Amino acid sequence: MKFANIILLLIKRFWFLIILVSAIALTVSACNPANFKSSAAQVSQLVDSILTDPKTFNYPLSQESPNIFGLTYEGLTTQNPITGKIEPDLAESWQISDDKLRFVFTLREGLKWSDGQPLTTDDVVFTFNDIYLNEAIPTDARDVLRIGESRALPKVRKIDARQVEFINPEPFAPFLVTIGLPILPAHSLEKSVKTKDQEGKPTFLSMWGVDTPPDQIVVNGPYKLERYDTSQRVIFRRNPYYWRKGPKGEPQPYIERIVWPIVESTDTSLLQFRSGSLDTEGVSPEYFSLLKGQEKQGNFKIYNGGPATGTTFILFNLNKGKRDGKPLINSVKSSWFNTVEFRQAVAYAIDRQTMINNTFRGLGTPQDSSISVQSPYYLSPKEGLKVYNYDTQKAKELLLKAGFKYNDKNQLIDAQGNRVRFSLFTNAGNKIREAIGSQIKQDLSKIGIQVDFTPLAWNTYTDKLSNSLDWEASMLGLTGGLEPNDGANVWSPEGGLHMFNQKPQAGQKPIEGREVAPWEAEIGKLYIKGARELDEAKRKEIYAETQRITQENLPFIYLVNPLSLSAVRNRFEGIRFSALGGALWNIYEIKVID
Structure with missing residues (x-):
């Protein structure tokens, strides 16, 4: 819902995984596929890349990408x-x-x-x-x-x-x-599920970490894990017991080996793709023109799947709770963030068309919905979905209505005279997000808000988001799909990915005083109602209402939906590219033809 893309489009439909990508510092020579490609020249293989190491080989415990599960597991x-x-x-x-x-x-x-x-x-x-x-x-x-x-x-x-x-x-x-x-x-x-550790927890929780020998990871998908070298590469080998057969009864997959070098940045992966070391590359807007002009020379094709299924957004920490008697968020800032006019003003102040023109080189459209545009449940602006076109005057009017005002330096202050200033985090190493963050900082300065934009290392970022909850505003993304209920864990107030007002996760300290807003609870109820409704027309109206509520209350402020673009070498046959599945969703039937 592929691995070449910064926002991972999983081969299967694992919607609920968070799409957060970071970079691990390493030398290009250490992970350059050319260093090991020749030793397996006689083996058919495909070389992709990922930006950071996998976090676990235990699927139920995984929340991050990149991960190995699209290649290694299947369901009913x-x-x-x-x-x-x-x-x-x-x-x-x-x-x-x-x-x-x-x-x-x-x-x-x-x-x-x-x-x-x-x-x-x-x-x-x-x-x-x-x-x-x-x-x-x-x-x-x-x-x-x-x-x-x-x-x-x-x-x-x-x-x-x-x-x-x-x-x-x-x-x-x-x-x-x-x-x-x-x-x-x-x-x-x-055995690991039934066996308890000293804390009374199943030992399953420590099973199949990234330090587990690959031959102990038992799978049912087209590939099995063969080797993992930290900060260097992940290697997969064809599963000899995979069930699929080709049209003549021949075993699938056809490609014997998949290699994922772990690169330091999207710039490094582009360099390796252009040198011929990688077989596929997610095409970011800034490099589209460059690569498009090299298709014939480089013997590859750029596939365009239309608008991507994922979303990129900023969100404020709306959690009003306390831990150990201390508010998770400064009470003054929390009052700003929990004011709907404040969130709406921020949405109006972000110039998404300039973002499309500059950061995305025109290869994108405004994103306004929590549901992917490909889904039959998507509500378009033409059908009444509220949008926030760039309008600084409207933003200022909303702020004044909410009791904010401007000082003699044209800085926004609240009713108590506090300067409006907050921190915005995202994951380091993602150039698109870093560019978006820089523009948001500039855009919000035009309505008197100071944004301290800071890209963070992966481990620090995820700890803040899901553990300490010590963050004010954040930018990240989620994958999408056709079925809205795949996002139930995002929209249920008790869901594991209800990140704008997160409940305590397993093993974490309790939160005192967490509140669920009426609109927040209503979205959760509608997702329950939509899941039980079998009449398609009624389901569409239920999910249309969820989109109306989210756009009115803005728990997520959606930004830009880029085009889904990937480059793949012409020596691979059987590519059936789509925004939903990417280039390699049917990896089992793709062949090397040279």
Whole structure:
């Protein structure tokens, strides 16, 4: 929902993962694919790149990108990124009861894990009952499986070695999409779920970290992990037990080896692509003209999938709570951030068209919705979605209405005379975001607001966002998709990615005095209502209302939706590019033809 893009478009539909990318400092020579490409010249391979090391090899515990899971795991179903249809994956078929509550999936015959062990419904039941539905395992996957006001979870039962039954407590429209979560190996992980550490937590929580020997990571996807060299590269090898076959019965995938050198920046990956060391590269707007003129000479093609499915936005920390008696956010600034006119004024003051023209070189459109433009549930501005076109006069009027005023230096101050100034963070190493942040700093100065823009190292940034909650404003992004409920963990006030008003995560100190605003609670209720509604017309109206509320209250201030662009060498056959899936979503059927 590929790996060449800064904003990762996962091959599968793993929407809820946060899209945060950073750079790890290393020398170009250490990660240059040319240093090891010759040793495997006789092996068909594809060389991509990532900007930073994976954080875990344990899928349920992962919240970040880059990650390995799009290559290594599959679920019962998958969503075709070209047609949008739900297709069989590990399950060859399914049956649905008349009341739409009971689903029986039949697994493909002869499925195996990468170690040769049989993959059966025991693995499916283990994956859901022991991991995703297990409250002792802190995973965001559980958020998208919760159903109704009660947030109940489905019941999962084995029928026989190939058939498994899911029973939902009430109708759940996105169930076939949601059930595409990766299936995990019971024979490798079951013991760690049942064994407790000294704190009484499952030892599963420390399983399959990035220091785990690759041959211990058991997978069911087209590739298995072969090698990981910290800050240098990740290498995958074809899974010999992968289930897919080609039209003549030949085993897939066709490409034997996938290599991800870990590069220091997008500039480095561009340099390596132009030198021929990389086979694919996400094309940022600043480099589009350069690469477009080199397509023939470089023997590659730039694919254009139209507007990207992801979003980039800024958000304010709206959490009013305290930890250890100390407010998470300075009370004065918190009062600004929780004033809707303040957020609306900021939205009006950001010149997104200049952002498109300068930072995106014209290769983008304004982003106004929480739902991807490709989704049938997207509400367009023409259909009544509120937009915030650049208007500094309107911004100032809103601020004055909210009780702010200007001093003799034309600086914005609040009713108590406090200068309006806040910090804006994003992840370092992402040139597009750094350019956007610099423009926002300049734009908001025009309405008297001082922004202290600071790109942070990855670990520092993520600690602030999800652990200490010690941040004022932030810029980041999320992937998108066709099914709105994939974002339930963002919009539910109790969701793991409800980042603008985050509840305490597992193992964190409690927060006293956290408040959920009425509009915030209403969005959460609408997502529940939309998930249970089976009538498509009614579902569209429910999700249209969520978009109206988000644009009125602006928990996220959306910025620009760039075009989805990737360059791929012409020596690869079978590329079916889309904004939703990227260049490599069908990696199993892509061939090397030279």
